[in-house]
Amino acid sequence: MRDAAVQHSYLDDGRTLRSWLLTTDHKRIAILYIVAITFFFFAGGFAAFLIRYNLISPKGLIGSAETYNRLFSMHGILMVWFFLVPAVPVTLGNFLVPLMLGARDLAFPRLNLLSWYLFMAAGVVALYAVVGGGVDTGWTFYTPLTSFYSQGHVIAAVVAIFIAGFSSIATGLNFIVTIHKLRAPGMTWYKMPVFLWSLYATSVILVLATPVLAMTLLLLAFERIFGIGVFDPAIGGDPLLFQHLFWFYSHPAVYVMILPGFGVISEIIPAFSRKELFGYKFVVWASIAIAVIGFLVWGHHMFVAGTSLYSALVFSLLSYMVAAPSAIKVFNWIATMHKGYIRFDAPMLYAIGFIGLFTTGGLTGLFLAALAADVHLTQTYFVVAHFHYVMVGGMVSAYFAGLHFWWPKMTGHMYPEMWGRAGAIIIFVGFNLTFFPQFLLGYLGMPRRYFAYPQHFEALNLLSSAGALILAVGYILPLGYLTWSLLYGERASANPWGATGLEWTTASPPPTENFAVTPIVTQAPYQYRQAEAVNHE
Amino acid sequence: MNFYVPSATVDGREIDFLILALSLVSCAVLALVFGLILLYMVRYRAESGVYRGAPGRKTWRFEISWTVATLAVFFALFIWGGDLYVRLFQPPADALQIYVVGKQWMWKVEHQGGQHEINALHIPINRPIQLVMTSEDVIHDFSVPAFRIKHDVLPGRYESIWFEAKTPGTFELFCTQLCGVGHYSMTGEVVVMSQPDFENWLSGGAPAGEREDLAAAGKELFTAHGCSGCHGEGGVGGTPATTGVNAPALAGLLGRSVKLQSGATVTADEKFIRDCILTPDKTPIAGYPQIMPSFSGQISEEKVLRLIAYIKSLKSGSRT
Numbered sequence: 001m002r003d004a005a006v007q008h009s010y011l012d013d014g015r016t017l018r019s020w021l022l023t024t025d026h027k028r029i030a031i032l033y034i035v036a037i038t039f040f041f042f043a044g045g046f047a048a049f050l051i052r053y054n055l056i057s058p059k060g061l062i063g064s065a066e067t068y069n070r071l072f073s074m075h076g077i078l079m080v081w082f083f084l085v086p087a088v089p090v091t092l093g094n095f096l097v098p099l100m101l102g103a104r105d106l107a108f109p110r111l112n113l114l115s116w117y118l119f120m121a122a123g124v125v126a127l128y129a130v131v132g133g134g135v136d137t138g139w140t141f142y143t144p145l146t147s148f149y150s151q152g153h154v155i156a157a158v159v160a161i162f163i164a165g166f167s168s169i170a171t172g173l174n175f176i177v178t179i180h181k182l183r184a185p186g187m188t189w190y191k192m193p194v195f196l197w198s199l200y201a202t203s204v205i206l207v208l209a210t211p212v213l214a215m216t217l218l219l220l221a222f223e224r225i226f227g228i229g230v231f232d233p234a235i236g237g238d239p240l241l242f243q244h245l246f247w248f249y250s251h252p253a254v255y256v257m258i259l260p261g262f263g264v265i266s267e268i269i270p271a272f273s274r275k276e277l278f279g280y281k282f283v284v285w286a287s288i289a290i291a292v293i294g295f296l297v298w299g300h301h302m303f304v305a306g307t308s309l310y311s312a313l314v315f316s317l318l319s320y321m322v323a324a325p326s327a328i329k330v331f332n333w334i335a336t337m338h339k340g341y342i343r344f345d346a347p348m349l350y351a352i353g354f355i356g357l358f359t360t361g362g363l364t365g366l367f368l369a370a371l372a373a374d375v376h377l378t379q380t381y382f383v384v385a386h387f388h389y390v391m392v393g394g395m396v397s398a399y400f401a402g403l404h405f406w407w408p409k410m411t412g413h414m415y416p417e418m419w420g421r422a423g424a425i426i427i428f429v430g431f432n433l434t435f436f437p438q439f440l441l442g443y444l445g446m447p448r449r450y451f452a453y454p455q456h457f458e459a460l461n462l463l464s465s466a467g468a469l470i471l472a473v474g475y476i477l478p479l480g481y482l483t484w485s486l487l488y489g490e491r492a493s494a495n496p497w498g499a500t501g502l503e504w505t506t507a508s509p510p511p512t513e514n515f516a517v518t519p520i521v522t523q524a525p526y527q528y529r530q531a532e533a534v535n536h537e
Numbered sequence: 538m539n540f541y542v543p544s545a546t547v548d549g550r551e552i553d554f555l556i557l558a559l560s561l562v563s564c565a566v567l568a569l570v571f572g573l574i575l576l577y578m579v580r581y582r583a584e585s586g587v588y589r590g591a592p593g594r595k596t597w598r599f600e601i602s603w604t605v606a607t608l609a610v611f612f613a614l615f616i617w618g619g620d621l622y623v624r625l626f627q628p629p630a631d632a633l634q635i636y637v638v639g640k641q642w643m644w645k646v647e648h649q650g651g652q653h654e655i656n657a658l659h660i661p662i663n664r665p666i667q668l669v670m671t672s673e674d675v676i677h678d679f680s681v682p683a684f685r686i687k688h689d690v691l692p693g694r695y696e697s698i699w700f701e702a703k704t705p706g707t708f709e710l711f712c713t714q715l716c717g718v719g720h721y722s723m724t725g726e727v728v729v730m731s732q733p734d735f736e737n738w739l740s741g742g743a744p745a746g747e748r749e750d751l752a753a754a755g756k757e758l759f760t761a762h763g764c765s766g767c768h769g770e771g772g773v774g775g776t777p778a779t780t781g782v783n784a785p786a787l788a789g790l791l792g793r794s795v796k797l798q799s800g801a802t803v804t805a806d807e808k809f810i811r812d813c814i815l816t817p818d819k820t821p822i823a824g825y826p827q828i829m830p831s832f833s834g835q836i837s838e839e840k841v842l843r844l845i846a847y848i849k850s851l852k853s854g855s856r857t
Contacts, residue, residue, distance in 0.1 A: 060721075065718050065719065065720075065721060065722075066718045069715075069717075069718060069720070136717070136718060137715070138715045140715075142675075142676060142714070142715065144674070144675055144676070144692065145675040145676065145715065145716060145717060149641070149674060149675050149717055150717065232692075233691075233692045233693025233694070234692065234693070236816075239676055239691055239692065239693075240691070273581070274583070278596060279596050279597075279599070279600050282596075282597075282600045303622075304678065304687050304688050304689055305689045305691075306688070306689050306691055306694060306696045309622075309623055309626055309627075312619075312622065313619050313622075313623075316615055316618060316619055316622075317615050317619075320608075320611035320612070320614065320615050321611075323611065324604060324607050324608055324611065327603070327604075327607045328600065328603065328604055328607070330570065331599075331603045332600075334570065334573050334574060334577070335596075335599065337573075337574065337577040337578075337581065338573075338577055338581070339581060339589040339590065340577070340581050340589075341581065341582075341583040341589075342577065342578060342581050342582050342583060343582075343583045344578075344582070352574060352578070355570065355574065356570070356571060356574070359566070359567065359570050360563075360567065363562075363563040363566055363567065364563070366559060366562070366563070366611070366614060367556065367559045367563075369614075369615070369618070370555060370559060370614050370615070370617065370618030370619075371618040371619050371621070371622030372548075372551070372552050372555055372617075372618045372619075372620075372621030372622040372625055373552060373555050373556050373559060373618055374618070374622075375552070375622065375625060375685065375686060375687060375688075376549075376552050376556070376682070376685040376686070376687070377556075378687070379678060379680070379687065379713040379714060380682075380713065443556070444541060444542075444682065445542075445680070445682025445683070445709065445711070447680065447711045447712070447713040448713070448715075449715045449720060449721075450720070450721040451720075451721040452721050452722075453721070454709065
């Protein structure tokens with residue numbers, strides 16, 4: 001019986017390298033992506049570790065400001081484009097979109113494989129740029145510093161991001177078409193799990209915003225190689241134009257990073273509270289609202305850059321508007337827990353950690369949206385702490401929550417539960433210890449991207465670096481025990497959490513064709529009262 | 538240098554008050570969020586037999602209330618932050634103007650009296666100070682945490698900030714926009730002094746009579762670079778009869794409306810004068826043939842500032 005299930009699993013459908021590298025199975029491509037982004041996560045994390053090491057001493061411990069600048073640039077570039085932007089969509093999304101829809105695969109399986117190859121090509125060029133000496137422009141590539149003044153492999157880094165962008169566009173397009181066309185019979189839009197709505201909103205942003213980034217980088221490369229004046233005022237360009245174009249992509253990209261996280265949390269909270277998601281339609285439309293308003297707030301990165309007073313006022317107001325839907329989601333998740341039957345498995349601990357850290361990150365965003373407060377706090381460690389709370393505390397926790405939640409489905413093995421819980425708690429503690437002191441440093445005025453700093457900032461920096469050590473342990477732990485579970489982990493049943501959702505109705509790991517018979521959907525998602533009756537008592 | 542520096546400006550204290558209010562709102566929300574999560578984690582844990590009752594209905598009532606409450610708080614914060622910001626970037630007319638030039642990796646300051654300083658800015662207490670700032674190369678950012686103020690310093694533009702210090706002392710100055718390898722070393726100090734001390738500092742070094750002020754230095758440049766050859770001595774303007782060519786008068790130019798050949802009308806501010814000197818082809822003046830050569834690459838940003846100071850000092854119809 002068990003052997004039969006194993007034989008038909010997608011993992012057993014060919015064991016050669018070729019069968020992996022030429023696969024068009026969305027589940028296998030998801031695994032390929034997980035391997036790739038795990039590598040980039042630890043590469044970017046290693047750079048972060050050296051950054052925190054350097055800042056232990058006010059004089060800087062790694063000896064060279066140039067090395068330091070290259071480290072934080074590499075950290076930013078790898079983490080943003082090679083981990084955070086792709087993280088959930090290409091791994092959990094790739095694996096789960098067809099399964100949750102009751103479909104056989106994505107709409108364009110070969111395009112899906114192509115997007116992985118584009119991603120890998122981009123990764124190779126990025127690594128070439130890093131190994132060749134890196135760039136010292138920061139991940140934001142502000143002009144005219146990047147146009148002419150910066151040494152280093154700017155063009156290679158720009159080309160890497162340019163290619164990675166096309167990988168994003170391909171994935172986004174694939175998800176949009178799949179969600180429109182391949183929903184199982186009976187699965188109306190309002191019967192879709194919130195995870196799919198989140199990925200839909202994410203994909204729309206990817207398809208609309210990424211081309212702007214591609215154009216911007218192309219113009220930057222033209223200016224640097226051919227001396228065509230676009231951004232450098234010395235040759236007739238406008239330096240603020242670059243910031244407008246860059247943030248027109250990069251602010252929506254922030255929502256590309258966080259919206260899939262919202263989707264993951266919206267699946268996990270109901271599953272471990274044994275209760276229907278509170279305010280389903282509000283959570284869904286909050287995602288769409290974020291995706292739309294998110295395109296209209298880029299100017300809040302430029303409140304001290306020399307834009308007009310009136311535009312600053314408009315962007316400040318819109319920034320508050322975009323924060324409201326996020327607040328709505330947090331309240332709905334908490335309301336979901338109310339009167340539930342809450343269990344504390346690792347995915348739920350990560351999800352609760354997410355709510356706490358994301359809320360803190362979101363609230364400190366209110367400081368930065370308040371114009372006069374932004375003037376004091378922007379470009380200091382306050383901003384660094386703010387976006388790490390959202391991106392790392394929030395997004396990485398959500399990714400880990402989802403990875404643990406669907407790990408049994410993807411691999412057919414349970415991870416060791418105690419280790420999973422320990423990891424979630426260590427990450428939460430280490431994260432706060434690392435980044436909370438940075439809020440204080442920022443308020444006290446410590447600028448970002450300083451290789452060495454005045455003596456009086458030393459104590460808080462030391463605290464932050466100590467926290468980073470704990471955080472590093474927290475991130476290495478899952479790498480260890482998840483890998484271990486592949487070999488020795490207990491076999492997982494089809495639905496170990498007793499969760500709703502079509503992905504749990506097929507075997508763990510699923511067969512190549514996903515479902516033996518196309519499922520027919522009759523129920524709204526998250527009908528946990530019924531599940532409760534079946535699984536408990 | 539202290540661990541914590543209370544704000545040395547009036548506006549800075551108001552910003553601190555705003556940040557305090559934001560902190561209180563955040564703490565209240567965090568207490569609510571963490572409080573409820575912890576409460577539910579204990580009360581509604583799966584093992585707990587507490588009575589759950591019937592599931593609630595009409596969820597939109599909750600949704601509407603917390604959405605409206607959130608938006609109301611947000612709107613108040615927006616108004617508060619916006620109001621303060623608008624004041625922060627509108628200098629009073631009587632502010633003392635000081636010029637700042639950023640370059641990789643130092644701050645150069647030019648006072649009206651012609652005093653220069655590097656990586657330091659001396660200012661009098663209780664007097665509005667307006668900094669007019671530009672950069673020779675990349676974007677920098679002039680940031681004084683103790684004043685709760687910062688602003689980007691851009692090449693090819695004049696950006697300005699103002700403040701009025703109320704506390705004497707020495708305060709840190711940082712560049713807070715990544716400007717290259719030496720970014721971290723582009724620091725300095727702002728020294729706030731009493732008015733007599735400031736006068737004393739201004740006259741330190743050279744006796745009052747011997748040092749040229751900015752406008753006088755600009756006047757020398759005006760002759761040395763041949764400006765007076767077309768625009769006339771004292772910038773009165775040229776005609777074929779006087780200087781051989783038609784050239785616009787510069788006296789009283791600042792703040793005046795100027796008609797361009799394109800038909801547009803612009804107000805002559807510092808940036809306009811700078812553009813006319815460095816890239817005259819882009820701003821041909823109506824009624825004059827565009828024959829002025831570009832001085833781009835020939836005179837530094839500081840010299841441009843001196844020329845502007847000189848042109849500012851020229852009153853309409855006067856001959857200095």
